[in-house]
Amino acid sequence: MRRRRDGLVATAFLGPYAVLFVVFVLSPVLYGFWISLHSWHVLSTSAPFVGLRNYSGAVHDDRFWQALLQTAYFVVLTVPLGNLVSLALAVGLNQRFRGDAFYKTCFYLPVVTSVSVLAVVWRWLYARDTGMINHVLGHPVDWLNDPKLVMPSLALMSIWWGAGGNMLIYLAALKAVPKEQLEAASLDGATSPQRFARVTIPSIRPALLFGLVMSVIASSQVFGQSYILTGGGPADRSLTVVMYMYQMGFGQYQLGYASAVGYLLFFFVFAFTIMQFRVMSRSLVSR
Amino acid sequence: MRGNVAKLITALFVLTALACAPPSYSGPDADGVLHLEFWNGFSGPDGASMDKIVQQFNREHPKVQVHVQVIPWGTYYDKVTLGLAFGGAPDVFVLHAQRVPEYAVHHSLAPVDGFVSRYGPDPADFMPRQWQAGIVDGARYALPLDCHPFGLWYNTKLFREAGIDHPPTTEAEFEADARRLTDPSKKQWGFVLTDLHMTGSTMFAQYGGGLMTPDLRSSSLDSPASLKAVDAMMGWVKDGRICPKPDPGGAWTEFQTGKAAMAMQGIWMFDSAEHQEGLEYAAAPVPQFGPTRAVWASSHCLCMPAKLPTERQEAAWTFIKYLSDHSLAWAKAGQVPVRKSILESADFQALRVQREFAKQLPYVVYEPFSVSVNQTAGFADTAVESAVDGVEPPDEALKKAAQRVNRVLALQ
Numbered sequence: 001m002r003r004r005r006d007g008l009v010a011t012a013f014l015g016p017y018a019v020l021f022v023v024f025v026l027s028p029v030l031y032g033f034w035i036s037l038h039s040w041h042v043l044s045t046s047a048p049f050v051g052l053r054n055y056s057g058a059v060h061d062d063r064f065w066q067a068l069l070q071t072a073y074f075v076v077l078t079v080p081l082g083n084l085v086s087l088a089l090a091v092g093l094n095q096r097f098r099g100d101a102f103y104k105t106c107f108y109l110p111v112v113t114s115v116s117v118l119a120v121v122w123r124w125l126y127a128r129d130t131g132m133i134n135h136v137l138g139h140p141v142d143w144l145n146d147p148k149l150v151m152p153s154l155a156l157m158s159i160w161w162g163a164g165g166n167m168l169i170y171l172a173a174l175k176a177v178p179k180e181q182l183e184a185a186s187l188d189g190a191t192s193p194q195r196f197a198r199v200t201i202p203s204i205r206p207a208l209l210f211g212l213v214m215s216v217i218a219s220s221q222v223f224g225q226s227y228i229l230t231g232g233g234p235a236d237r238s239l240t241v242v243m244y245m246y247q248m249g250f251g252q253y254q255l256g257y258a259s260a261v262g263y264l265l266f267f268f269v270f271a272f273t274i275m276q277f278r279v280m281s282r283s284l285v286s287r
Numbered sequence: 288m289r290g291n292v293a294k295l296i297t298a299l300f301v302l303t304a305l306a307c308a309p310p311s312y313s314g315p316d317a318d319g320v321l322h323l324e325f326w327n328g329f330s331g332p333d334g335a336s337m338d339k340i341v342q343q344f345n346r347e348h349p350k351v352q353v354h355v356q357v358i359p360w361g362t363y364y365d366k367v368t369l370g371l372a373f374g375g376a377p378d379v380f381v382l383h384a385q386r387v388p389e390y391a392v393h394h395s396l397a398p399v400d401g402f403v404s405r406y407g408p409d410p411a412d413f414m415p416r417q418w419q420a421g422i423v424d425g426a427r428y429a430l431p432l433d434c435h436p437f438g439l440w441y442n443t444k445l446f447r448e449a450g451i452d453h454p455p456t457t458e459a460e461f462e463a464d465a466r467r468l469t470d471p472s473k474k475q476w477g478f479v480l481t482d483l484h485m486t487g488s489t490m491f492a493q494y495g496g497g498l499m500t501p502d503l504r505s506s507s508l509d510s511p512a513s514l515k516a517v518d519a520m521m522g523w524v525k526d527g528r529i530c531p532k533p534d535p536g537g538a539w540t541e542f543q544t545g546k547a548a549m550a551m552q553g554i555w556m557f558d559s560a561e562h563q564e565g566l567e568y569a570a571a572p573v574p575q576f577g578p579t580r581a582v583w584a585s586s587h588c589l590c591m592p593a594k595l596p597t598e599r600q601e602a603a604w605t606f607i608k609y610l611s612d613h614s615l616a617w618a619k620a621g622q623v624p625v626r627k628s629i630l631e632s633a634d635f636q637a638l639r640v641q642r643e644f645a646k647q648l649p650y651v652v653y654e655p656f657s658v659s660v661n662q663t664a665g666f667a668d669t670a671v672e673s674a675v676d677g678v679e680p681p682d683e684a685l686k687k688a689a690q691r692v693n694r695v696l697a698l699q
Contacts, residue, residue: 041393042368042369042372043368043371043372043389043390043393043395044393045393045394061691061694062687062691063691123536127536127537128534128537129534129537129540129541130537142532142534144536145532145533145534145535145536145676146676147673147676147678233535233669233672234533234672234676234678235669235672235673235676235678235679236669236673237678247665250365251661251665252661252662253368
């Protein structure tokens with residue numbers, strides 16, 4: 001009887017989320033896969049089944065590969081540096097000092113702000129002739145119009161935008177580092193960098209793994225930054241996979257093709273995430 | 288319990304389905320008034336003058352009341368397309384001329400030849416080139432309201448100071464003027480590149496190349512003519528002699544603030560030039576660079592959805608014809624009308640900027656009226672940008688773009 005009541009309570013609590021999950025996540029995901037197997041222009045009255053033709057179409061489009069490579073470039077630019085920044089901020093905030101809550105809020109604020117708002121702000125910051133960054137530098141750098149600079153510029157903005165998220169996770173992990181171990185290490189004569197490398201890092205490793213995996217996934221889906229700041233330009237140099245998918249789905253209304261691109265991105269990120277887990281958990285276990 | 292959850296999920300699905308079902312069109316209300324929806328993207332000052340014309344129409348036609356919904360161009364086509372596909376489309380809406388074929392081939396637009404022959408306007412009153420806008424495979428699906436060409440804007444004060452008494456009409460004049468007007472010590476440029484798509488399309492048309500061959504079967508981007516067009520554009524930016532590197536976001540501001548003496552932009556910039564304090568300016572046709580006189584243009588075309596009931600179509604056509612008949616008021620906001628009677632009127636000829644743009648009407652070039660233009664135009668833009676930005680040699684960039692275009696065309 002008690003078990004039955006527990007079951008009811010659990011269902012009552014999980015039910016609303018389960019419904020939302022099924023309606024807004026699971027069914028669109030499955031429906032999206034079904035769409036990806038059809039040649040479907042949004043205005044056409046018929047959507048013939050074409051099997052994997054949309055997938056082979058994307059694989060044979062040089063712009064898809066360009067978008068994929070550029071997305072990988074963005075991931076390389078943002079993930080390591082972004083996580084270093086998050087970790088550095090977390091370490092800084094872990095030192096008790098007056099007003100740390102204020103700084104914590106400041107660093108976290110961008111994370112909860114919409115990317116469209118921030119992108120507009122950064123457009124002003126990056127503006128060649130009127131922007132604040134160039135005003136401080138005293139030199140007109142073409143942040144968003146120079147094909148070589150555009151991705152690093154978007155990456156810089158994204159690091160600033162997202163660093164606060166992982167910072168909170170790392171800060172929580174740092175607070176959980178066993179004090180006894182740190183104390184024992186100092187008694188044994190370990191210097192502060194040694195303590196950090198030998199005690200702190202190993203014990204926050206799970207948090208680091210989580211942070212890295214999540215930021216790879218998030219960075220692979222970069223869209224808002226290039227959509228608002230550059231529209232994929234100049235000369236397609238900030239075209240990312242999601243941007244490409246958006247252009248196919250909404251600029252050209254090829255729903256099947258765009259869904260296939262979405263699934264291709266999913267496969268790449270999924271494979272990479274598994275690899276990441278394998279490599280990093282192995283090193284976790286070996287410690 | 289499980290049954291209840293299933294019921295709840297089913298209920299949610301049904302509700303969603305109901306919410307998505309296309310609303311059926313209603314007839315006139317209790318007072319016999321038919322309410323029409325009109326969608327457009329005129330979110331600037333052009334929207335205000337459109338609003339005035341609509342209000343005037345509503346006053347003169349008590350039995351038909353038009354309600355305008357303005358959706359900024361950035362998201363406009365998504366809304367219209369989804370409305371046409373899943374219900375909720377308005378009774379009258381605007382499509383740019385180059386987008387009409389795409390919607391027509393999917394049977395989303397009502398054919399309107401019958402309305403033209405029954406109710407007008409008179410085809411003979413339209414400029415012949417502009418009359419072609421809205422025709423797909425010999426049938427008309429939309430009525431062109433206006434024509435908005437690209438044109439040359441120049442700073443009359445800077446021209447005067449440099450001792451130049453007329454805007455350039457040839458490449459040689461353009462070069463000479465731009466050099467004389469470039470003064471690095473004052474950070475002043477002779478010319479700025481604004482929109483690369485429209486500049487590129489103009490140059491391609493002048494040299495005889497472009498996105499597609501005239502039969503719309505293959506790309507002409509890898510032709511020698513297209514290469515010449517891009518070479519000419521690269522010449523402007525080379526060594527920073529007369530024109531800075533392209534800054535599509537900021538170039539027009541340079542012209543507005545007097546830091547650039549010439550810029551090519553569309554007629555729709557009229558309001559922002561007119562209201563710029565301290566800017567003395569005038570407009571002129573785009574100079575002739577290549578062997579042919581040509582300039583990019585498009586038209587706002589008025590359409591009705593295919594599924595519209597006849598009663599609403601009749602009312603909608605009354606409104607569409609009214610807008611066309613009153614396009615002088617529309618022109619004042621910064622547009623060029625396409626009706627000969629209006630173009631020749633003294634009222635229109637008094638508009639000093641619009642009048643200059645209108646001189647180009649006989650030789651403007653629309654984007655290819657192909658169902659694939661929306662899918663492929665970006666490839667040409669990327670090639671032009673790559674070449675002008677110096678990322679890629681122009682011949683390679685154009686060849687790659689041509690391959691991309693041909694790939695899309697082959698799939699048709």
